[in-house]
Amino acid sequence: MGLSITIASGKGGVGKTILAANLGAAIAGFGKDVTVLDADIEMANLELHFGLEGMKTTLYDVLRNKADIKDAIYKGPGGVKVVPSGISLYKLRKAELAKLKDILEELLKGTEVLLIDAPPGIGGDVVAVLAAGQELLLVVTPEFASIPGALKTKEVAKKLGTHVLGVVVNRAGHDESDLKVEEIETILGLKVLGAVPEDPEVRRSVGAGQPIVLRSPDSPAALAIKKLAAELIGVKYTPPAPKSLLRFFKR
Ligand SMILES: Nc1ncnc2c1ncn2[C@@H]1O[C@H](COP(=O)(O)OP(=O)(O)OP(=O)(O)O)[C@@H](O)[C@H]1O
Numbered sequence: 092m093g094l095s096i097t098i099a100s101g102k103g104g105v106g107k108t109i110l111a112a113n114l115g116a117a118i119a120g121f122g123k124d125v126t127v128l129d130a131d132i133e134m135a136n137l138e139l140h141f142g143l144e145g146m147k148t149t150l151y152d153v154l155r156n157k158a159d160i161k162d163a164i165y166k167g168p169g170g171v172k173v174v175p176s177g178i179s180l181y182k183l184r185k186a187e188l189a190k191l192k193d194i195l196e197e198l199l200k201g202t203e204v205l206l207i208d209a210p211p212g213i214g215g216d217v218v219a220v221l222a223a224g225q226e227l228l229l230v231v232t233p234e235f236a237s238i239p240g241a242l243k244t245k246e247v248a249k250k251l252g253t254h255v256l257g258v259v260v261n262r263a264g265h266d267e268s269d270l271k272v273e274e275i276e277t278i279l280g281l282k283v284l285g286a287v288p289e290d291p292e293v294r295r296s297v298g299a300g301q302p303i304v305l306r307s308p309d310s311p312a313a314l315a316i317k318k319l320a321a322e323l324i325g326v327k328y329t330p331p332a333p334k335s336l337l338r339f340f341k342r
């Protein structure tokens with residue numbers, strides 16, 4: 092049985108989908124069988140990060156008993172497996188959302204690592220996602236506005252018995268007013284497992300429909316994501332020295 096990690100935040104737009112897609116691509120790069128599942132049923136967009144579009148069968152069909160989960164798994168770049176969500180105006184019922192746990196268990200029979208991209212907020216859809224995953228990775232940005240959502244998500248996860256792995260700080264290091272690692276750890280009562288810098292390559296990669304770890308593997312954000320991915324799965328990885336340092340040694 093594989094390991095499932097839900098990537099959630101409470102606050103929207105902090106980088107859950109970027110991290111899910113890129114941790115997936117990075118973990119595949121370390122030779123693991125990895126599946127990334129889009130659990131953001133109302134605003135599905137994970138597949139765009141992999142340059143996949145217009146897939147016929149989605150998680151939405153599976154939750155409504157219209158398809159088997161095996162038919163909703165697609166091969167993405169770098170060997171990562173992707174389960175798209177399917178955008179719909181139809182709100183899933185509680186009973187349909189409750190099926191998620193069985194679907195994840197089914198997926199875990201055929202993959203070593205399952206990453207689940209959660210929707211923002213803390214509504215019924217998020218609770219169902221948190222209840223279905225084994226582990227939770229919380230994403231924040233280094234600003235106070237992202238903290239209350241993370242705290243609420245942590246509390247809900249605790250009530251559901253979902254283990255919280257820790258926190259990833261995304262878009263770090265571009266402002267002096269940034270919260271510091273120790274401040275985030277103290278407020279949330281959780282360990283910061285990694286930090287991903289603000290990096291213009293992230294937006295370019297999203298536009299190109301390719302994970303940054305594949306498109307710009309030596310960019311600062313890609314290196315940080317690969318480091319975090321290695322830590323999550325217990326693989327040894329030492330990122331190469333920054334290019335500026337290599338040039339320095341050549342002189
Ligand atoms: N490290 C980064 N550097 C620069 N831009 C970033 C970084 N991380 C995220 N972004 C920008 O933020 C946008 C939102 O990221 P993403 O879609 O992953 O957030 P999200 O938490 O999944 O949002 P939602 O809550 O709506 O699902 C990206 O499209 C990108 O433009």
Ligand SMILES: [Mg+2]
Nearest residue numbers: 107108131208
């Ligand atoms: Mg998202």
